[in-house]
Amino acid sequence: MLNIEEIYDKFKLNAAYTFTTIDGDYPETRIAHFLTYDQEGLYFQTMKVKPFYKQLKGTSKLAVCSLVADFSPSVHNEDGFSIFPPGFFIKVSGDVKEISYDTIIEKAKNNERFLPLVNDIDRYPTMTTFVLYNFKGEVFDYDFEMKNRGHKVLRERFSFGNFKYIKSGFTISNKCISCGKCAKACTFKAIEKNQATNKYDIISNRCDECGSCYIICPVNAIIAKNNMTEEERYLSAKKLSINNK
Secondary structure (H helix, E strand, O other), rough: OOHHHHHHHHHHOOOOEEEEEEEEOOEEEEEEOOEEOOOOOEEEEEEOOHHHHHHHHHHOEEEEEEEEOOOOOOOEEOOEEEOOOOEEEEEEEEEEEEOOOHHHHHHHOHHHHHHHHHHHHHHHOOOEEEEEEEEEEEOOOOOEOOOOOOOOOOEEEEOOOOOOOOOOOOOOOOOOOOOOOOHHHOOOOOOOOOOOOOOOEEEEHHHHOOOOHHHHHHOEEEEEOOOHHHHHHHHHHHHHHHHHO
């Protein structure tokens, strides 16, 4: 699992990222960036006169996402589907708290990475510091055209502090009858036959949770995160069968 330095370094591959807070009944976004890290979390700053500050203080919750990819113009294949160059995004969501100026001063005495935070507070009197100290996240590495490997995605989930995360991907229960329909339906190359059990397994870090295997399984052996109704499953499976003819 990624440590705090590795998480910070993943974000730093992009100059700025989307910070999302809760403002009443709606989410609010803005572009910002993490300034540094230590074993207490990821640090960023804002000004006390901004709505961003009010939202952080009001909910103590934050989500951040950054995309690292080749930002070439969008192109489409002969079927009209978008062709995305390989890349990855990293996302985190969790709890934040405000850090006092005196605490940042003390940190800067032993860690020069905190000096820019001190300098910014000295320059702008309303500036203050927050730390994302308790969070979960994921790195979603994608290569949809499979230019560099034989499968489309590679996912890694992680957590920091006391946060827990749910393992990525669907699972196959012991109801599996080894018909292989799920593996044929999976375009992400995430399902393989287990030679020891003669049943099928899902490789969790390759699974996009698209649901194609879930709806095609004749014995409902696929365990999804959010189950569809039987009618929804039937109609979706019907569409998949028509599209694959």
